Amino acid sequence: MHFYKFLILLIACLSCSSLFAQTDTTGLNRDSAAASPVSRIPAVVRKDTTVGPSVKPAKGKTVVKDSARLALEALPKKAAWSSTIVPGWGQIRNKRWWKVPIIYGGLISVGLAFEFNNRYYREILSELQYRTEPNKFPKPKNSDRYTNIETQSLTTAKDFYRRNRDLSVLGFAAVHALNIIDAYVDAKFFRYDISDRLGFSVKPTLLQQQNSYAYKLPVPGIKLSFPL
Numbered sequence: 062m063h064f065y066k067f068l069i070l071l072i073a074c075l076s077c078s079s080l081f082a083q084t085d086t087t088g089l090n091r092d093s094a095a096a097s098p099v100s101r102i103p104a105v106v107r108k109d110t111t112v113g114p115s116v117k118p119a120k121g122k123t124v125v126k127d128s129a130r131l132a133l134e135a136l137p138k139k140a141a142w143s144s145t146i147v148p149g150w151g152q153i154r155n156k157r158w159w160k161v162p163i164i165y166g167g168l169i170s171v172g173l174a175f176e177f178n179n180r181y182y183r184e185i186l187s188e189l190q191y192r193t194e195p196n197k198f199p200k201p202k203n204s205d206r207y208t209n210i211e212t213q214s215l216t217t218a219k220d221f222y223r224r225n226r227d228l229s230v231l232g233f234a235a236v237h238a239l240n241i242i243d244a245y246v247d248a249k250f251f252r253y254d255i256s257d258r259l260g261f262s263v264k265p266t267l268l269q270q271q272n273s274y275a276y277k278l279p280v281p282g283i284k285l286s287f288p289l
Contacts, residue, residue, distance in 0.1 A: 149164045178225040265282070
């Protein structure tokens with residue numbers, strides 16, 4: 062008897078579950094779609110106009126440069142090669158005419174120093190050669206000038222003028238190298254606007270002190286600012 066009651070109860074439960082499972086859900090889906098029609102349309106994200114787009118290129122992408130930027134980037138190399146061929150030519154290309162007399166003044170000064178030291182070096186060397194081997198070397202033109210000077214002193218003077226002559230050659234190369242570097246750097250910063258207004262401001266401030274153990278009170282200090 063109890064078995065039949067349990068069987069009838071089980072059949073009733075299964076029939077109820079099948080009724081709920083066969084409930085038409087198309088109406089519900091239709092109603093939900095009608096209630097929110099915007100759900101099918103992707104949301105439009107408004108961009109903040111106060112923040113500019115990022116100019117950093119993605120990895121693996123090539124940045125396309127316009128002709129004006131390529132021309133500006135080529136200026137340093139052209140100026141450096143121009144000054145290498147003809148000193149001061151790069152400064153003329155950079156519109157820095159006032160540097161040309163300084164460059165040639167340095168080159169001429171080093172050249173005159175070379176000529177002076179080389180002339181006395183050769184003159185004293187000829188005198189020493191004549192004193193060492195008079196039968197092999199002819200008497201120098203200005204030999205009477207060194208009659209009362211000892212040979213050791215002449216040897217020291219010869220080494221002095223030779224060293225200065227060699228330093229003059231290095232000085233000429235240094236001036237020429239500075240001429241090339243100046244032309245390159247000047248052309249490199251040609252596109253930057255460097256203002257002539259230079260200054261600084263000094264004002265009192267409070268310096269925060271903090272260590273690994275405790276926080277300390279701020280102490281007074283002085284703040285120095287340079288405008289860039």
